[in-house]
Amino acid sequence: MVLEDGEGDVAGDELQATSATTAAPPSARRIIPPMATALSLTHLGSLMRGVRSVDQVGADERAASLAKRSIKKSSKLWALDLAVRCMDLTTLEGADTPGKVAAMCAKAIRPKPGDHTIPSVAAVCVYPLRIADCVEHLRGSTVRIASVATAFPSGLSFTAIKVAETEQCVAAGAHEIDMVIDRGAFLAGDYQRVYDEIVAVKEACGAAHLKVILETGELGNYDAVRRASILAMAAGADFIKTSTGKVQPAATLPVALVMMEAIRDFVRETGRPVGFKAAGGIRTAKQAIAYLVITYETLGSDWMTPELLRLGASTLLNDVLMQIDKERSGAYQSGDYFTID
Numbered sequence: 001m002v003l004e005d006g007e008g009d010v011a012g013d014e015l016q017a018t019s020a021t022t023a024a025p026p027s028a029r030r031i032i033p034p035m036a037t038a039l040s041l042t043h044l045g046s047l048m049r050g051v052r053s054v055d056q057v058g059a060d061e062r063a064a065s066l067a068k069r070s071i072k073k074s075s076k077l078w079a080l081d082l083a084v085r086c087m088d089l090t091t092l093e094g095a096d097t098p099g100k101v102a103a104m105c106a107k108a109i110r111p112k113p114g115d116h117t118i119p120s121v122a123a124v125c126v127y128p129l130r131i132a133d134c135v136e137h138l139r140g141s142t143v144r145i146a147s148v149a150t151a152f153p154s155g156l157s158f159t160a161i162k163v164a165e166t167e168q169c170v171a172a173g174a175h176e177i178d179m180v181i182d183r184g185a186f187l188a189g190d191y192q193r194v195y196d197e198i199v200a201v202k203e204a205c206g207a208a209h210l211k212v213i214l215e216t217g218e219l220g221n222y223d224a225v226r227r228a229s230i231l232a233m234a235a236g237a238d239f240i241k242t243s244t245g246k247v248q249p250a251a252t253l254p255v256a257l258v259m260m261e262a263i264r265d266f267v268r269e270t271g272r273p274v275g276f277k278a279a280g281g282i283r284t285a286k287q288a289i290a291y292l293v294i295t296y297e298t299l300g301s302d303w304m305t306p307e308l309l310r311l312g313a314s315t316l317l318n319d320v321l322m323q324i325d326k327e328r329s330g331a332y333q334s335g336d337y338f339t340i341d
Helices: 012-021 041-049 056-067 073-085 098-109 128-138 159-172 183-187 191-205 222-234 253-270 285-299 316-329
Strands: 087-090 123-126 144-149 176-180 209-213 239-241 275-279 309-313
Touching (some): 041 191, 056 253, 073 285, 073 316, 087 275, 087 316, 098 128, 123 128, 128 159, 159 176, 159 191, 183 191, 191 209, 253 275, 285 309, 309 316
Parallel strands (some): 087 123, 123 144, 209 239, 239 275, 275 309
């Protein structure tokens, strides 16, 4: 997918200036929150009622406008490099085998064998029973291990089971937990249950980071997406994530904008940075860069780092690698020259 320059280009120098911050933001700027304390039903109800509504037309138009922007040629390689570094390379299939996971881990460490200028991805994301395979094959690398948990993808199980699964995932070697909220409870207005489960799972994570999956395709409207975002962050989420990839629609730019604006407002109120992860349906380099643009325009340069931005994908990486080769050489290589994700 060729990314053409256009009148709506993001300034190359401005974007490249963020490359100095693509490592972790200085610790002095990171406010580590205390463990979330469960709110009373009265306080939680007040919090949810206080969440402002979303202008749907405005969100759609803003997202569409940002999607039309492209990166100036001088910055395009930097943006593609960032897309690789922010990627959670994912396999979440019932047919996942140790061999399949081993191959994915090798690709995560060295996306293009023989080209050491291509960075490793941020993490791999697998089911709990495949964590041990990742530990074996990622030893000594910078690639983190993320595991879905809490009755993924439905979230419909007992809280005690969700907590126990999280604890076992961390004990097995997961650095990050991607939990799903109980959408049925949320849509029924049982915010306390959703909040309390996130608090309990966050505690079970220990030192591991918690990404809370909202499954926005099932929430119905942007107001619900914003409410779920605020609820998850108030309960202690380190990241809020769009979707499981198992429900359509999955990640979309308007939903990403709504979630990022919720993050922006939450940070202004609390001083605690929260990360954003888009997952589901991101297959091309052009789509990935659209998420980078919307992140930069909404949250700023501090979020242009794997510590605060992730792209969950199973088939995106090869298209980004093909785009990098095109920018370097002026011509695409066949997909036959890249390992299968």
